[in-house]
Amino acid sequence: MSMEPRMLKEGFARLENSSDKAMSYFYGRLFAANPRLRALFPVALDAQRDRFFHALNRIVWSQDNPDDLACHLARLGRDHRRYGVTAEHYAAVEDALLATLRVFARDVWSPRAEEAWTNAYRSAAAAMAEAAERDAGAPPWWAAEVVEHDRRADDLAVLTLSPERPLPFAPGQYVTVQTSRWPRVWRPYSIANAPRSDGRLRLHVRARPGGWVSGALVRDTGTGDTVLLGPAAGTMTLDPDSGRDLLLVAGGTGLAPIKALAEQAVAPGRRRDVRLLVGARTERDLYDLSDLRLLESVYPWVRVLPVLSDEPDFRGLRGTPADVLTDVLADLLEDADGRDDPWDGLDAYVAGPVPMVRRTVAALQRLGMPLKRVHHDLLRAEE
Numbered sequence: 290m291s292m293e294p295r296m297l298k299e300g301f302a303r304l305e306n307s308s309d310k311a312m313s314y315f316y317g318r319l320f321a322a323n324p325r326l327r328a329l330f331p332v333a334l335d336a337q338r339d340r341f342f343h344a345l346n347r348i349v350w351s352q353d354n355p356d357d358l359a360c361h362l363a364r365l366g367r368d369h370r371r372y373g374v375t376a377e378h379y380a381a382v383e384d385a386l387l388a389t390l391r392v393f394a395r396d397v398w399s400p401r402a403e404e405a406w407t408n409a410y411r412s413a414a415a416a417m418a419e420a421a422e423r424d425a426g427a428p429p430w431w432a433a434e435v436v437e438h439d440r441r442a443d444d445l446a447v448l449t450l451s452p453e454r455p456l457p458f459a460p461g462q463y464v465t466v467q468t469s470r471w472p473r474v475w476r477p478y479s480i481a482n483a484p485r486s487d488g489r490l491r492l493h494v495r496a497r498p499g500g501w502v503s504g505a506l507v508r509d510t511g512t513g514d515t516v517l518l519g520p521a522a523g524t525m526t527l528d529p530d531s532g533r534d535l536l537l538v539a540g541g542t543g544l545a546p547i548k549a550l551a552e553q554a555v556a557p558g559r560r561r562d563v564r565l566l567v568g569a570r571t572e573r574d575l576y577d578l579s580d581l582r583l584l585e586s587v588y589p590w591v592r593v594l595p596v597l598s599d600e601p602d603f604r605g606l607r608g609t610p611a612d613v614l615t616d617v618l619a620d621l622l623e624d625a626d627g628r629d630d631p632w633d634g635l636d637a638y639v640a641g642p643v644p645m646v647r648r649t650v651a652a653l654q655r656l657g658m659p660l661k662r663v664h665h666d667l668l669r670a671e672e
């Protein structure tokens with residue numbers, strides 16, 4: 290390993306040892322030197338601190354993996370467009386970050402460490418600014434009117450949004466959302482439909498305990514309200530050249546991107562066998578089943594299979610999606626008997642709670658499915 294990445298890791302390890310204090314010091318320095326910057330950040334900084342720390346962590350640990358680093362920085366740069374970030378802000382953050390390192394990493398600090406951090410920071414900032422610049426023609430955010438607010442449970446709503454201008458996206462992607470109740474707080478939600486001619490987007494939102502945006506979207510938002518949406522992002526999209534059958538696995542509101550993929554898969558001219566496993570706790574939690582049954586009745590090659598984890602008397606599939614994969618796959622791969630590689634004809638997509646996604650991906654791998662055919666894009670629920 291060259292000296293520079295090692296110095297970055299050493300310095301970062303010192304910040305990690307007292308991450309809360311180091312981040313408080315960092316924001317204190319930043320706002321003391323640039324009071325006007327405070328207005329760009331949410332009132333409460335806790336989540337912001339975490340996010341900055343994770344971004345820094347990723348930058349430090351990806352130094353040895355330039356492709357991953359470039360991808361990460363490009364996404365960060367594009368994301369920052371919605372905050373109105375300028376070159377002057379990057380310079381202010383550099384000063385505050387170096388000041389923080391001088392204090393919290395003093396035992397490993399040296400002119401060479403200072404140079405390594407300055408170079409790494411400037412090249413990261415330049416990559417972010419470049420990605421933002423490349424996107425300069427597209428809006429940083431869209432205002433969207435809530436045209437339907439369907440409260441399907443005490444803590445769950447399906448929102449239909451009409452953006453003021455067309456918002457391009459691919460099924461399986463997500464947008465970030467800001468509500469008027471929590472300025473400058475953005476949270477990601479998967480889009481639950483394939484693109485429609487009226488440009489509308491659907492979101493499935495479960496209010497989390499302590500979840501600012503999810504609570505506001507479920508409980509304090511109604512028809513006629515406006516929310517802001519960031520550009521669509523995410524890589525869990527269908528391979529446009531693939532006509533392979535699909536195993537779609539959803540847990541809870543992870544159904545949103547999975548439903549968008551199912552809608553795309555049944556688009557005219559296509560006929561792919563689709564098995565859609567819908568993991569939920571109880572029958573009452575199958576909040577979108579009537580819509581899914583409609584899809585199934587129109588396209589008989591789609592089969593919707595609810596799997597309930599907390600309903601011992603349920604007559605259908607019980608457990609979590611990972612528990613029922615063997616039988617579902619046996620059925621899907623039945624026609625693959627003649628192929629050299631039975632997995633050649635199948636793609637899998639998984640979305641839902643992080644542990645559920647992990648277990649499902651691990652189970653598919655155990656059953657022999659090559660990982661390059663298993664797609665997921667973890668979105669974490671709000672803490």
Ligand SMILES: NC(=O)C1=CN([C@@H]2O[C@H](COP(=O)(O)OP(=O)(O)OC[C@H]3O[C@@H](n4cnc5c(N)ncnc54)[C@H](O)[C@@H]3O)[C@@H](O)[C@H]2O)C=CC1
Nearest residue numbers: 540541542543568569570598609640641642644645669670
């Ligand atoms: N792109 C993505 O991956 C997306 C992920 N999500 C995430 O999906 C989650 C949905 O939450 P809820 O609707 O409250 O779901 P939930 O907590 O009610 O769980 C739904 C189902 O997931 C499975 N599951 C849950 N915990 C599990 C565990 N530890 N191990 C194995 N299986 C488990 C079970 O089948 C359960 O019935 C949120 O965390 C949200 O952030 C939501 C949208 C998109």
